[in-house]
Amino acid sequence: MTESQRQTVFGAWIFLASEALVFAGLFLGYIVYSLWYGSAFAEATAEHQDIFLGTANTLILLTSSLTMAQAVDSKQNRVAVRNWLLVTALLGVVFLAIKAWEWHVHYAEQLMPGAAFNVSRQQPGIEMYFLLYFLLTGLHFLHLLIGVLLVSLLIWINYKELKLDWNPVEIGGLYWHFVDIVWVFLFAMFYLRGRS
Amino acid sequence: MNRTYLKVYAALVTLTLATVALSYVPLGAAGPFAAYGIAAAKALLIGCWFMHLMHAERLVVLPLIAFILWLLFITALSLSDYLMR
Numbered sequence: 001m002t003e004s005q006r007q008t009v010f011g012a013w014i015f016l017a018s019e020a021l022v023f024a025g026l027f028l029g030y031i032v033y034s035l036w037y038g039s040a041f042a043e044a045t046a047e048h049q050d051i052f053l054g055t056a057n058t059l060i061l062l063t064s065s066l067t068m069a070q071a072v073d074s075k076q077n078r079v080a081v082r083n084w085l086l087v088t089a090l091l092g093v094v095f096l097a098i099k100a101w102e103w104h105v106h107y108a109e110q111l112m113p114g115a116a117f118n119v120s121r122q123q124p125g126i127e128m129y130f131l132l133y134f135l136l137t138g139l140h141f142l143h144l145l146i147g148v149l150l151v152s153l154l155i156w157i158n159y160k161e162l163k164l165d166w167n168p169v170e171i172g173g174l175y176w177h178f179v180d181i182v183w184v185f186l187f188a189m190f191y192l193r194g195r196s
Numbered sequence: 197m198n199r200t201y202l203k204v205y206a207a208l209v210t211l212t213l214a215t216v217a218l219s220y221v222p223l224g225a226a227g228p229f230a231a232y233g234i235a236a237a238k239a240l241l242i243g244c245w246f247m248h249l250m251h252a253e254r255l256v257v258l259p260l261i262a263f264i265l266w267l268l269f270i271t272a273l274s275l276s277d278y279l280m281r
Contacts, residue, residue, distance in 0.1 A: 001253075006253065006255075009252070009253075009256060010253075010255055010256055010259075013256045013258075013259040013260065014259045016259070017259035017260060017262055017263040020263050020267075021263060021266055021267070024263075024266075024267050024270065024271075025270065028270060028271060028274055031271075031275075032274065032275070032278045035278070035279070036278075051216065051219075055212065055213075055216050058212050059209060059212060062205065062208045062209065062212065062238075063205070065205075065208075065242060065246050066201055066202075066204075066205040066246075068246070069198070069201045069245075069246040070197065070198060070201060073198045073201065173246070173247075174247055177242050177243070177246045177247045178247075180242060180246075181238075181239045181242050181243065184235050184238045184239055184242070185232075185235050185239070187235070188215065188231040188232055188234070188235040191219075192215060192216070192219040192231045193219070193227075193228070193231075195219045195220050196219065196220055196221055196222040196223065196227065
């Protein structure tokens with residue numbers, strides 16, 4: 001590795017550590033409320049989350065991490081890098097589409113917190129569950145959207161054969177995998193409770 | 197295709213299906229620990245291999261340690277308040 005490659009990798013890890021703390025603060029909020037409203041959180045998950053779509057999306061994102069790792073691994077093979085990046089971006093878009101569809105269903109069921117929240121299913125804590133759900137999956141969605149744009153930029157750099165003294169695909173890969181890890185935890189928090 | 201990555205991927209898929217299956221098993225209070233334990237194992241697999249932590253320079257461990265340290269601070273301080281009210 002060259003000096004500037006090492007510097008960019010180190011910088012990327014500093015950035016990701018601070019990003020991780022942003023999510024950690026929100027996860028902590030989730031932990032506190034799930035300790036207070038355990039049964040409401042379990043009920044909200046069991047009744048309103050589609051385990052099939054959630055699992056499918058998890059597998060899609062894990063697959064995109066594999067293709068991203070292959071892109072980084074392809075190094076000098078320019079065409080292979082570009083093809084892996086294309087597959088990665090495509091999988092990211094599929095994830096975003098499924099997530100948007102799930103939100104649409106939840107919105108139609110009046111589960112968006114606020115004045116229109118369906119009070120007939122009131123058990124204290126359900127609205128808090130959906131507040132955290134929309135906030136956290138929303139922030140994750142935003143990160144993945146930026147990830148897809150970033151991968152598109154990488155494809156453009158690859159296509160134009162731009163020469164940089166550091167490896168942008170490697171840095172983009174670190175960000176992509178980080179967003180994948182965040183989803184792995186969101187999946188456990190919002191899809192796997194109250195089913196037994 | 198990098199064979200190591202394929203093995204890591206196979207492990208990730210297996211763990212995902214296992215955690216979904218486990219969520220239907222009545223484990224009581226151990227349920228969340230199983231779910232988050234498997235999530236942490238998956239995160240570790242992604243971090244160590246896909247993010248190259250296994251072969252990274254020791255310097256990148258520094259931001260990671262800083263993250264874990266602050267994570268412990270905010271968790272310990274928050275829960276020591278909320279859990280003891």
